[in-house]
Amino acid sequence: MNSLIKYVCLVVVLVLVGVSPALANQPPGPGVSLPQILMLPLMALLTALGGGYSILRTEKKSRLGRAGEWVALAVLFLWGFTHEFASMLVTCVFGAIVIYRGVRMVRWGWKPAASASMPGSDAPRWRLTLAGVAMCVVALFLMGSAVVFVGYWPDLYQGGQVRNLKRLLAFEIAYGRTEKEQTGETRFYRIKPGDENEYTGELLRHGNVRADFDPDDKHFTVYVLPYSKFPPWPYRHWTKQGSYRADETGQIRMIWAKRTDELCPANAPVVMKVEEEDIREMMKRVYTK
Amino acid sequence: MAVNVAPSTRSRQWCFLMLNWSAVVALLAFSYLLGWSPVARFEREQITISVHPDHILVDGVYFYRNPFPFPIVQGLSIPLPADDTHPTPVDLQVEELSPRPHVLNLRYLWGRPRFDLALLQNESVCLHVHYYQQAPTSDARYILTTTQPWLRPLQVGEYVLIPRGIKLLHSNYPLASTLGGAAQFQKQQFMPHQDWVFSWKAQ
Numbered sequence: 175m176n177s178l179i180k181y182v183c184l185v186v187v188l189v190l191v192g193v194s195p196a197l198a199n200q201p202p203g204p205g206v207s208l209p210q211i212l213m214l215p216l217m218a219l220l221t222a223l224g225g226g227y228s229i230l231r232t233e234k235k236s237r238l239g240r241a242g243e244w245v246a247l248a249v250l251f252l253w254g255f256t257h258e259f260a261s262m263l264v265t266c267v268f269g270a271i272v273i274y275r276g277v278r279m280v281r282w283g284w285k286p287a288a289s290a291s292m293p294g295s296d297a298p299r300w301r302l303t304l305a306g307v308a309m310c311v312v313a314l315f316l317m318g319s320a321v322v323f324v325g326y327w328p329d330l331y332q333g334g335q336v337r338n339l340k341r342l343l344a345f346e347i348a349y350g351r352t353e354k355e356q357t358g359e360t361r362f363y364r365i366k367p368g369d370e371n372e373y374t375g376e377l378l379r380h381g382n383v384r385a386d387f388d389p390d391d392k393h394f395t396v397y398v399l400p401y402s403k404f405p406p407w408p409y410r411h412w413t414k415q416g417s418y419r420a421d422e423t424g425q426i427r428m429i430w431a432k433r434t435d436e437l438c439p440a441n442a443p444v445v446m447k448v449e450e451e452d453i454r455e456m457m458k459r460v461y462t463k
Numbered sequence: 464m465a466v467n468v469a470p471s472t473r474s475r476q477w478c479f480l481m482l483n484w485s486a487v488v489a490l491l492a493f494s495y496l497l498g499w500s501p502v503a504r505f506e507r508e509q510i511t512i513s514v515h516p517d518h519i520l521v522d523g524v525y526f527y528r529n530p531f532p533f534p535i536v537q538g539l540s541i542p543l544p545a546d547d548t549h550p551t552p553v554d555l556q557v558e559e560l561s562p563r564p565h566v567l568n569l570r571y572l573w574g575r576p577r578f579d580l581a582l583l584q585n586e587s588v589c590l591h592v593h594y595y596q597q598a599p600t601s602d603a604r605y606i607l608t609t610t611q612p613w614l615r616p617l618q619v620g621e622y623v624l625i626p627r628g629i630k631l632l633h634s635n636y637p638l639a640s641t642l643g644g645a646a647q648f649q650k651q652q653f654m655p656h657q658d659w660v661f662s663w664k665a666q
Contacts, residue, residue: 257536258536258579323572327568333556336554412572413570414571415571443551445552446554446595447597
């Protein structure tokens with residue numbers, strides 16, 4: 175029995191961990207379906223490790239009932255792959271099954287007298303209890319991940335903001351050069367809250383942009399913070415969003431952030447630059463009107 | 464707490480256990496196949512890369528087909544070739560060009576940008592992916608080897624470099640010049656074993 179468990183554990187490890195997932199523009203792996211996929215195998219594994227099968231096999235069930243259960247599970251499993259919302263629902267149903275099993279195992283371990291089928295068990299009570307608790311924790315964790323990530327698509331708007339940030343930088347640099355021609359000093363256009371000009375309005379529409387100007391308007395830094403909320407802990411570690419920083423040099427820097435208030439530092443890698451061509455075009459567009 | 468069990472019962476229990484574990488292993492294998500094997504077919508790609516002195520603009524057009532007589536949703540992600548000398552690409556956009564033109568939402572999960580692509584029965588879908596990448600060392604890489612997990616070669620792959628104020632120095636895939644000044648290569652039944660790496664210098 176123990177060798178069988180070890181063998182199955184090895185198979186689980188090889189299948190789920192040992193095989194490297196394929197890289198991108200190919201199907202990347204189960205994504206949101208992962209909790210759905212993992213739920214029942216983990217239940218089986220923890221039941222075996224806790225010694226729950228020695229109790230479960232004493233329970234009488236008709237063959238028809240058992241076959242019906244397997245068919246229903248298979249249908250649910252396949253349906254979960256049709257849409258991420260379906261996957262979330264299936265994960266929750268599977269999660270409820272796992273929690274039910276976990277609670278029963280805890281009860282068998284905690285109060286053996288409460289179960290009529292207890293005499294079949296040859297497993298230590300602490301193992302039943304521990305595996306039951308682990309099962310509930312795993313189920314809640316996997317259900318949580320499915321609920322948290324369903325409909326979580328944060329990056330669409332921020333991509334547009336970075337394009338707007340590049341246009342704003344071109345505008346600021348063009349403005350600074352014109353100021354220098356006219357006054358002999360480079361000063362930039364101070365962005366104010368509620369500013370609705372063509373270049374700032376779109377960028378400032380949401381509250382994730384911060385513009386810091388020196389009092390004399392000779393230097394500025396614009397921060398574009400992560401636009402969308404992050405999922406709660408611990409799921410926030412599974413995802414990331416860009417946090418950007420730009421200044422009068424025309425360079426846009428970026429780091430991957432895990433908090434919505436995480437500012438990009440000054441030494442972060444440059445991911446985009448305003449070209450001379452962009453500035454010339456902006457000069458023509460704005461200042462020849 | 465332990466009880467004695469008769470040999471016939473024991474053998475029945477052993478069969479039951481074997482059946483149970485076989486089901487678990489089968490479920491895992493099935494899950495593995497569903498999760499990591501492509502359901503859709505990846506048939507063609509046309510990659511156009513504008514090469515500027517310090518950055519590149521990548522525009523990829525990809526063609527996918529659902530070979531089944533029922534709708535499917537295919538999870539996809541985009542390979543972004545970032546390392547110490549090549550910063551993370553930005554301005555990443557994915558849109559479906561046909562049959563239902565619209566912009567697709569992205570999310571970063573486990574380090575990769577991912578999206579879902581819905582394909583109706585026996586339908587072909589054309590996607591456009593765009594990104595911008597700084598190239599401070601005047602070289603770049605386009606990831607081709609991710610075609611391998613699709614298990615089938617691309618029917619056709621077309622790869623074009625458009626120089627913008629630069630001179631191409633090297634490409635690990637031999638390039639042919641075209642009339643417009645671009646350089647390209649084309650492959651049929653293409654199963655790439657190496658990524659496309661090229662370098663240039665500013666003119």
